[in-house]
Amino acid sequence: MTLAPFSWKEIKWGAWALISLYVSLLSGIVVGLQYDYMTPFYSTTAIDLLVPYGRFFRSLHFYSSQFFLLFSCVHLAAVYWKSEKLNYGEWIQLTATLPIILFLLFTGYILRGDNTGASAGLIAESIIHEIPFLGEILNDLLFSVSDNGLRKVYVHHVITFDFLLLLCAWNHLRIYRVNVGDYRLLLAAMLIFSIFISAPLEPEQLGITYIAGPWFFLGLQELLRYFHPLIAGVAVPGVFLIALFAARPGKDRMNVFLLGMFLWLLIYAVLSCIALLR
Amino acid sequence: MTRILKARNRWSRRELMAFLGSLALLYPICRFASFRVPRKPVPVNISKPVLTNGFLVSSDFVLFDRDGKTWALSRKCTHLGCKLTYHEDNDIFECPCHQSQFNAETGEAIRGPAVKPLVFYPVEKRESDPFYVVIT
Numbered sequence: 001m002t003l004a005p006f007s008w009k010e011i012k013w014g015a016w017a018l019i020s021l022y023v024s025l026l027s028g029i030v031v032g033l034q035y036d037y038m039t040p041f042y043s044t045t046a047i048d049l050l051v052p053y054g055r056f057f058r059s060l061h062f063y064s065s066q067f068f069l070l071f072s073c074v075h076l077a078a079v080y081w082k083s084e085k086l087n088y089g090e091w092i093q094l095t096a097t098l099p100i101i102l103f104l105l106f107t108g109y110i111l112r113g114d115n116t117g118a119s120a121g122l123i124a125e126s127i128i129h130e131i132p133f134l135g136e137i138l139n140d141l142l143f144s145v146s147d148n149g150l151r152k153v154y155v156h157h158v159i160t161f162d163f164l165l166l167l168c169a170w171n172h173l174r175i176y177r178v179n180v181g182d183y184r185l186l187l188a189a190m191l192i193f194s195i196f197i198s199a200p201l202e203p204e205q206l207g208i209t210y211i212a213g214p215w216f217f218l219g220l221q222e223l224l225r226y227f228h229p230l231i232a233g234v235a236v237p238g239v240f241l242i243a244l245f246a247a248r249p250g251k252d253r254m255n256v257f258l259l260g261m262f263l264w265l266l267i268y269a270v271l272s273c274i275a276l277l278r
Numbered sequence: 279m280t281r282i283l284k285a286r287n288r289w290s291r292r293e294l295m296a297f298l299g300s301l302a303l304l305y306p307i308c309r310f311a312s313f314r315v316p317r318k319p320v321p322v323n324i325s326k327p328v329l330t331n332g333f334l335v336s337s338d339f340v341l342f343d344r345d346g347k348t349w350a351l352s353r354k355c356t357h358l359g360c361k362l363t364y365h366e367d368n369d370i371f372e373c374p375c376h377q378s379q380f381n382a383e384t385g386e387a388i389r390g391p392a393v394k395p396l397v398f399y400p401v402e403k404r405e406s407d408p409f410y411v412v413i414t
Contacts, residue, residue, distance in 0.1 A: 119375055122359030140312040146359070147314055206335070208363055211374040225376045225391055229358065 013078050015178045017071035019186055020064045025162075027061035037154040040113025044201060055198055062199035064190055065108060069101050069216070084250040091248040093168045099241060100165045102216060107157035109214045110143075111150055115202040119211050121145040121153065123224070127233035210278055219271035240264050323408035331366065338414050339399050340364045340371070342382070350399040350412045351385050357392035371396065 034051050036043040047054035076098070083091065110121040125146060128139040144152050180187075202211070213221045223232035240261060247257035289297070324334060324341065332344030341350045351371070353362045360375035364382065371380040378392035385396035402411040 115374075119360045122354075122361075123375065126358040137308060137312045140314065141308075144314075147317060204361075206363075207365070208374050209372060209377070211360070213375075221375070224358065 013071050013075035017075050018178050019183045020068035023064035030057045031061050037150040044112050059199040060194035095244050097168045104161045107153050110153050127229045130230040218275040219268040222271040222275040320414050322412045324410040325407050327409045348401050348403050350401045352397040356394035
């Protein structure tokens with residue numbers, strides 16, 4: 001028996017992303033059966049240490065979510081040039097899924113309730129407060145961790161952002177169907193990976209001098225050191241999003257936006273490395 | 279024909295009123311969701327009559343009792359809200375998120391990016407248990 005030669009070009013990254021999302025949703029339901037947002041860190045630790053197979057399910061949920069984000073990004077890059085047939089509204093709808101996925105992962109980090117999660121929630125709250133006029137309303141709608149604990153974050157993680165994701169991706173998912181049975185290898189790889197690699201958890205430690213935030217916000221964490229939260233936390237990510245929305249293939253001056261996004265990502269990667277090495 | 283198509287794209291008066299009426303519902307929804315119920319002051323009782331090395335690290339504050347003075351400083355960084363670490367050797371507070379530093383006696387920021395000083399919590403010192411009550 002000879003094996004067919006493997007080609008990266010033949011990988012259907014969108015299908016991989018969708019399979020990862022299915023695993024994330026199902027494992028999230030399992031984890032949610034034991035998770036208590038009123039005592040987040042105790043609950044998360046209990047899932048890891050006390051609940052049978054808890055460590056596995058939490059790990060599966062965490063890593064499948066990370067893979068969902070990564071495969072979605074690769075999928076966007078892989079099919080970018082084929083997206084010329086999309087109209088502007090369809091393009092915006094689909095690219096809007098990326099910040100929604102980021103918020104899904106980010107709220108998941110906060111819900112851990114550990115050092116990273118707690119700090120992430122407080123920082124997000126502080127950044128949103130800096131937005132003129134709308135800051136307080138947005139914070140009360142989205143986070144409000146100081147006053148309401150993790151209640152609202154939990155609702156948004158479990159329902160709101162999933163609903164928004166479905167809303168944006170619905171037409172796309174109706175067109176591009178995926179047969180889960182064709183991706184047994186990917187499923188098996190995710191399950192085996194989660195058996196051996198635990199999801200991270202950082203308890204509060206006396207004398208701690210540095211907390212590294214979620215990996216996708218490390219660059220932002222570094223920027224916050226030098227710039228006002230409104231610049232580092234809102235304007236800079238906002239510029240990337242605007243460029244992404246404007247870079248619809250086939251549109252005039254899309255190359256300018258593409259170049260801008262590439263430079264932005266390069267600088268962000270450098271800042272992330274600096275934050276990681278501190 | 280073009281005029282008819284253009285007219286069809288416009289909303290009828292009823293549709294416009296229905297839309298504006300729906301928008302009007304947004305205001306009470308936003309007012310409801312954004313209302314912040316005032317946080318109840320929480321007194322934290324400390325039963326230790328004497329603080330080891332003149333300070334006690336709690337979850338939300340650090341209580342000091344030394345040199346004839348008693349005070350409690352919030353552990354919330356004034357930059358972006360991270361929980362501060364108290365370094366006894368340097369007698370400073372340091373933020374693990376962006377390494378802002380604060381003076382442990384005055385609460386003033388001695389290194390950025392934080393600028394505002396730390397919040398002091400009222401402290402009541404008593405002769406009997408609880409020996410200290412900190413109002414957070």
